[in-house]
Amino acid sequence: MHQATSCTSLDEVRQNIDRIDEALVALIAERGRYVKRAAAFKKTSDDVRAPQRVEQVIAKVRALATAQQANPDIAEQVYRAMIAGFVEAELAEHAALRAN
Structure with a gap:
């Protein structure tokens, strides 16, 4: 694990942030594939929204x-935004599956 305190320049800090961003985007993409798959198991759009599960x-x-x-607080803000986006994508997937 890298330690931010060991960085000796702004360039090094930015390189590490870029490394983290790459890993985060890969994980978001993986999470999105599971969200898409979850749509197949849900019967209604209310099941997709699942406010209790969100909480x-x-x-x-x-x-x-x-x-x-x-x-x-930051983690919650990030997750609420991410979940909102994924719910919209899952609703579209759910509708497409139901249409077929």
């Missing part, structure tokens, strides 16, 4: 952020 995920993410010494 379970948010609670889990806040706990994970705290355990990793990350800001739980």
Whole structure:
């Protein structure tokens, strides 16, 4: 694991941020593939929206952020935005599956 405190220049900090961004985007893409697959198992659009599940995920993410010494408010904001985007994509996938 890299330590931000060991960076000796802004360029080194930026290189590490770029490395992290690449890993995060790959993980978001993987998560998206699972979300798309989940649409096949849900019967209604309400099942896709699943507000109780969203709140379970948010609670889990806040706990994970705290355990990793990350800001739980930032983690929650990121996840709420990501989940909103994924719900829209899953609703479209769900509708397409139901149309076929």
